[in-house]
Amino acid sequence: MNRLVAWLENYVLPLANRLAQVRWLVALRDAFITVMPITIAGSLAVLIKSLIEAAKVNLGWKTFAFVMQPLVLISNVVWRGTFSLFALFFALTLGYQLAKNLEVSPLGGAVVSLASFTMSIASFVNLKVRGVNLTIHNAFDISQLSTTGTFTAIIFGSLGVVIYAFCLHERFMLHFSTTLPRAEQEAFDSLVPGIIAIFAVGLINFIFQSATGTYFGNWLLKTIQIPLVNMGQGFGMVLLVTLLVQIFWFFGINGISVLAPILDSIWLPAQNVNVTAARDGNVPPFLWVRGSFDVFAWFGGAGGTLMLIVAILLFSKRSDYRTIAKVALAPGIFNINEPIVLGLPVVLNPVYFIPFVLAPLVNVAFSYWVSIMGLVNPVQVAVPSIMPPLIGPFLACNYDWRAIVLSLIDMLIALAIWTPFVFAADKIADADKTPQFFTTQY
Template identity: 75%
Template sequence: MSRLVAWLEDYVLPLASKIGQVRWLVALRDAFISVMPITIAGSMAVLIKSLIAAAKTNLGWKAFAWTMQPLVLISDVVWRGTFALFALFLALSLGYHLAKSFEVDSLAGAIVSLSSLAMSIANLTKLQVNSKVIFLPHAFDIEQFSTTGIFTAILFGTIGVSIYAMCFKARIMIHLETNLPYAEQRAFDSLVPAIIAIFGVGAINFVFQSVTGTFFGNWLLHTIQWPLVRMGQGFGMVMLVTLLVQIFWFFGINGLSVMAPMLDSIWLTAQNVNITAVRNGKAAPLLWARSSFDVFAWFGGAGGTLMLIIAILLFSKRSDYRTIAKVALAPGIFNINEPVVLGLPVVLNPVYFIPFILAPLVNVAFSYWVTMMGLVNPVQAAVPAVMPPILGPFLACNYDWRAIVLSIINMLIALAIWTPFVFAADKLADTNSPRPYYTRQY
């Protein structure tokens, strides 16, 4: 065990630290976090519509469904303003955070990123009328601004903002020596760098379209984005990412933050595809989504540490461990695990290394195969990260009661894995405690 921990500390920890400091990855992580209100609002629109439809179909509440029809229409409007434009919001957020990391004008960076996305997707739409396909030039298909445009937004948003930042840092700008208001002066400073960046991205797209005869966004979608999303549905890929998140966390590095660019770009895309399909009345096509990790394995936070807290409260005889567990219980119910991970601690604690790694892996593996067998719905709605266990899976799986059963089974499995190591930690702590010194009485 000590050799394994030392090897991970020597080779894995430095790599994780470097990944966590990459400017582009940090900006991408912050961008996905920033658009969370859009994600949650769009998911709520799907959940509301599904709840009303289920009440009408399964319970026969036709009058209720008719009364709630305005709410269904409002949910459709909310959908068009949130998930239907997800890539648009992501491009803005990524441009803002990337420009901020370069210490240049953030608003200009957001605008350049959005312009770069718009230039990189097809302005040609197909329309089917009476079994005939009509091509409409100079018209954007709104689907290109949804999840299908995520990789395009990431790639060209990064290219555009990087060019803009380099020109700005090189002082290639028009700087007026007059007493202009701050906003106007910043706009003039950003004018030339932004123009160079936009024309640079435009030139890249023009050359690509001239050589290949297709838009870069369409090519990127079919040759890179979809293969990666489908690769993310593989059991090995899911288990590998779970393992890496746990290893990073064990060494005190937020594994979710380090792996956020991969988790969000691959599995959040899959989740959005499922949400879109359900919203259109179709079955969720993809097995594993971003929230699948959270609702089926990371209850209480990464490592399933809520069950560690419960195991300590049930079985530990040490008052110091029980006190920490009592303090960490309320945050743990809402999937905040820093009090127990850093306070017990779990981080760099060899006693808890095996259950911290093993419990999520077993939960993910079990949930993956249960979902594959069709015994529970795939995740098809985004729920907030602070949603308590049992309730979170129920909502994420679109009101599937079987998700509650699966969640309870997973929690019991994690509890069974954590419990022996709680006893071991008690025994080890008692062994290492200083013995009292008695003076001999005569």
């Protein structure tokens, strides 16, 4: 065990530290976090509509459904203003966060990122109407404004901001009197860099469209985004990311945050497709999405540490462990695990390395195959990460009671994995309390 921990510390920990310091990855993570209100608001609209529809179809509450129709219409308006424009909002937040990390004007970066993104999903669209091929010029593909355009926003939004920041750092700007108000001075400083960045991205898109006959967003969707999202449905890929999250966390590095660019880039678009399908009354196409990790494996936080708290309260005889567990119980119910992970600690504690890694892997594997067999609805609603276990899966799976059963089984499995190591920790503590003998000479 000590050799394994030493190997991970020598080879994996430096990689995690380097990833955590890459400014583009940090900006990407923060951008996804910033746009979370848009995701949650759109998902709440889906929940409201689904609840009213379920009451009408399953319970026969037709009068209730009729009375609640205004709320359904309001939810549709919320949807159109939030989730259906996800990539648009994401391009703004990514530009802001990346510009801030590159130490240039965040608002200027947000504008450049948005312009760079929209240029990549526009110009002309080829349509086939009644067997006739038509080309519509100066058009936007509005489907790319939703989660479909996320990868395009990442690539061209980042490219535009990087060019913009480079020009600012190289002082490619108009110089005016320093007596100008700060807002005007920043606007004039950003003028030339912004123009250079936007025209550079425009030139790239023009060349690409002239060479391929299609706009970049459409090409990216078909050749990279869809295959990458489909790859994320593979069992091995799901387990690998789960393993890396746990290993990073074991060394005190928030694995979910470090790997957020991967988690959100691959599994969040799949989740958003499921949310859209549920809203339209269609069958969600993806079985494993971003929220699946949270509701079926990371209850109490990464590692399923809520079950560690329960195991300590049930079986541990150590007063210090029980005190920490009591303090950590309330945060753990809301999936906040820092009190137990850092307070016990679990971090860098060889006794708890195996269950900390193994419990989420087993839970993910079990839940994945249950989902494959169609025994539970896939996650199709985005719920806040602080939603307590059992309630979170029920809502995330669109009011599927089977999600509660699966989540409960996962928690019992994690409890069974954690419990022997809680007993082991008690025995190790008892062994350390060796008696000391004193001799007195007269």
